Amino acid sequence: MTTTVTAGKNVGATVAAIADQLRDPAVIGTSEDGRTHPQSLAGGAAGIALLHLERAVTGHGDEALAHRWIRTAAAGPVSTGAAANLFAGAPALAMLLHNAATNLGGYPRAVAALDEQTTILTRQRLAAAHARIAAGTPLTMREFDLIHGLTGLGVYHLRHHPDQPITLEVLSYLIRLTAGWSHKAGRPPWWLNAGLGGTPDDRFPRGHGNLGIAHGMSAVTALLALAVLAGQRPPGILDALARLCAWFDQHRQADDVTGTSWWPAYITDTPAAPAPHRPSWCYGTAGTARAQQLAGLALQDAVRSRRAEAAMVTALTDPHQQAQLLEPGLCHGKAGLLQAAWRTAASSTNPHLATQLITAIRGLADDLARQLAVAPPDAPELMDGTAGAALALHTAHTGSCLTNWDAYLLLA
Numbered sequence: 305m306t307t308t309v310t311a312g313k314n315v316g317a318t319v320a321a322i323a324d325q326l327r328d329p330a331v332i333g334t335s336e337d338g339r340t341h342p343q344s345l346a347g348g349a350a351g352i353a354l355l356h357l358e359r360a361v362t363g364h365g366d367e368a369l370a371h372r373w374i375r376t377a378a379a380g381p382v383s384t385g386a387a388a389n390l391f392a393g394a395p396a397l398a399m400l401l402h403n404a405a406t407n408l409g410g411y412p413r414a415v416a417a418l419d420e421q422t423t424i425l426t427r428q429r430l431a432a433a434h435a436r437i438a439a440g441t442p443l444t445m446r447e448f449d450l451i452h453g454l455t456g457l458g459v460y461h462l463r464h465h466p467d468q469p470i471t472l473e474v475l476s477y478l479i480r481l482t483a484g485w486s487h488k489a490g491r492p493p494w495w496l497n498a499g500l501g502g503t504p505d506d507r508f509p510r511g512h513g514n515l516g517i518a519h520g521m522s523a524v525t526a527l528l529a530l531a532v533l534a535g536q537r538p539p540g541i542l543d544a545l546a547r548l549c550a551w552f553d554q555h556r557q558a559d560d561v562t563g564t565s566w567w568p569a570y571i572t573d574t575p576a577a578p579a580p581h582r583p584s585w586c587y588g589t590a591g592t593a594r595a596q597q598l599a600g601l602a603l604q605d606a607v608r609s610r611r612a613e614a615a616m617v618t619a620l621t622d623p624h625q626q627a628q629l630l631e632p633g634l635c636h637g638k639a640g641l642l643q644a645a646w647r648t649a650a651s652s653t654n655p656h657l658a659t660q661l662i663t664a665i666r667g668l669a670d671d672l673a674r675q676l677a678v679a680p681p682d683a684p685e686l687m688d689g690t691a692g693a694a695l696a697l698h699t700a701h702t703g704s705c706l707t708n709w710d711a712y713l714l715l716a
Contacts, residue, residue, distance in 0.1 A: 315701045318673040322680075322694040323359055326352055327369060329376040331684045338387070340685075342377050345391040345712060349377040350400050351686025354709040355695050357400075361407045361706045364698070374404050378414065384421050390456030390712065395422045402464050403707050423470050426457045430477055437480065443494060445502035445514070448481060450523035450714055452502075458527050462534065463711055472538050475531050478524050479544040485551075492551055494521055500570065513571045515555065517591030517714055518635070520570070521548055526714040529598035542603065549599050549608065552592070556611075564618040565611055566625075567592045582628035583619035585640025585713060590619060594644045594715055597651060606653075613657040616648045620664035632681060634692035634713065638672045643696040646705075647715045669700040 325331070329349055332340050339347035353373035359365025377400060383393030390396055398418035401411045433447050433454060446452040450459070458474035465471060485492045495513050499505020502519065514520025525548045528541055557578045558565045566580045569587035583589040593612040600609030619625050619641060631637030642665060649661035676693055683689035699705045708716050 314677070315669050315673045315697050318676050319359075319694045319698045319701060320364070322676065322690050323355060323365060326355065326684055326691060326694075329373060338392070341383075341392065342379050343382060343393050343397045345396045345400075346687040347683065347685040347689075348392075349373055349379075350396050352684060352691045353377050353400060354403075354686065354707070354712075355691045355698075357404060357407065358695060358698060358705070358707045358709050362698075362702055362704060364702070367408060370404070370408065371410075374400065374411075382418070382421075384425060388425055389452045390459055391451050394418055394425065395457055395460050398422045399460050399463070399712070403709070407707055419464070422457065422460060426454070426461065426470055426474065429454055429457065430473055433477055434480075442497045443481070445496055445498065445519050448478070448494070448524065449502075449519040451518055454478070455523045455527050455714075459711060459714060462527065462531055462536070463708075466531070466534050466536050471531075471536065475528065475536065475538050475541060478528060479538065479540040481524070482544040482547045483540075485547055494524075508572060510573045513551075513555075514569075515552065515567050515571070515592055516569055516587035517595060518586035520587075521551070522592045522595040523714050524548065525552070526595040526598050529595070529602035530714075530716075532602035533598070545599055545603055549596070549603070549605075552596060565615050566618070567596075567615075580622075580625050580628075582636075583625045583641050584629065584636045585644055585715075586635050588619070588641075589615055589625070590641040590644035591714075593619065594648055597648055601651065609652075610654055610657065613648055613652050613654060613661065616645050617657060617660045617664060620645055620661070620668060631688070632672055632675050632690075632693045633688040634696065635687040637688075637693075638668060638675070639693040639696035640713070642668050642672060642700055643710050643713065644715055646696075646699055647710065665700055669697055673697060 334340055342349045345351045356365055356370040356373050360367040360370040378397060388394050401415050405411045405415050448454050450456045454474055454477060461471040461474055481494055495511055497511040499508040515522060517523045528545050532541060555571055556565050556567055566589050569581040581588045585591045593615045597609045597612035629638055632639055634640045645661055645665050649658050652658040681689045684691055686692040695709060710716050
């Protein structure tokens with residue numbers, strides 16, 4: 305269905321103003337943690353390049369400026385070690401250059417070299433993961449998650465060579481990760497013996513089950529569903545999706561009065577009083593509902609998709625949930641919800657829910673534009689700064705996402 309959002313004129317003007325402020329790569333500062341490294345998607349040039357690339361492809365920006373940022377992202381040594389993942393180093397740069405080559409042309413040698421290196425890296429990570437499973441040692445967040453792990457690498461492979469063996473190998477690993485569990489069992493095999501940061505935490509003495517999309521099973525659900533929708537069906541993939549959906553259903557919180565639902569960000573062995581988490585992309589309804597909608601589409605489960613879409617509507621309109629969403633950015637704030645809701649509306653087959661989503665998206669876009677005009681984030685970056693917020697606003701304002709930049713977020 306059509307998802308053009310005719311938001312106020314201030315939305316387009318806000319995006320243009322931010323893009324103008326981010327013309328010079330010198331706007332990126334430095335950090336000791338590597339967040340602003342050129343190949344960092346979170347805080348480096350790679351993330352900001354996505355904004356200029358999308359604007360150039362949609363006819364709103366300068367192609368030369370997009371290339372300038374892409375070259376800046378590719379400057380310097382490329383990380384291929386333990387810290388390399390979808391959001392940093394060779395895989396992040398490979399995905400950016402594939403995107404640029406597809407939409408603007410160029411970079412053939414760099415794309416080929418980065419693709420080869422990302423494939424080597426993925427096979428190394430797969431070998432370690434299967435060895436860990438065979439040894440029966442606990443799962444770690446960095447093995448499988450979107451930001452650092454094999455789910456993120458699977459995003460790259462599924463988008464750029466879905467038919468190659470390496471793509472099926474990643475999907476098969478994720479299928480294996482879910483094996484041997486049913487909704488009648490106790491802890492699932494994806495239980496993490498750590499805190500939300502992936503390290504030991506006194507607040508999580510017995511670990512947790514992570515439902516989020518940044519570091520948890522919403523990411524696995526979304527990737528497997530997108531694979532099915534792309535025609536990739538390795539043995540066991542539908543069963544794996546069904547197991548994951550059963551787990552999410554186990555922990556879904558329903559409001560019998562309004563008929564809406566939501567999911568906790570995580571669960572522990574100690575039951576807590578249910579209350580909606582902020583509807584962010586990383587740990588809230590924005591990411592989880594989109595993953596559940598995709599699962600519904602992959603499994604041809606219309607009820608699941610409708611529930612997910614209704615949950616997204618509530619996240620956009622419930623004052624209690626909106627009051628928790630104070631930041632403007634993609635990861636923790638309004639922009640992440642805005643982009644996830646736009647993708648959900650674009651995939652909806654329910655005209656009533658789609659109309660509700662579009663109306664709510666319009667309001668959120670206007671609200672985000674006002675916030676950015678009055679109190680923009682200090683950082684120019686993609687995940688928590690102005691570049692990511694501007695990208696989500698650009699998508700809502702133009703009604704298009706031609707470069708599919710939000711594949712990094714597993715929304716597409």
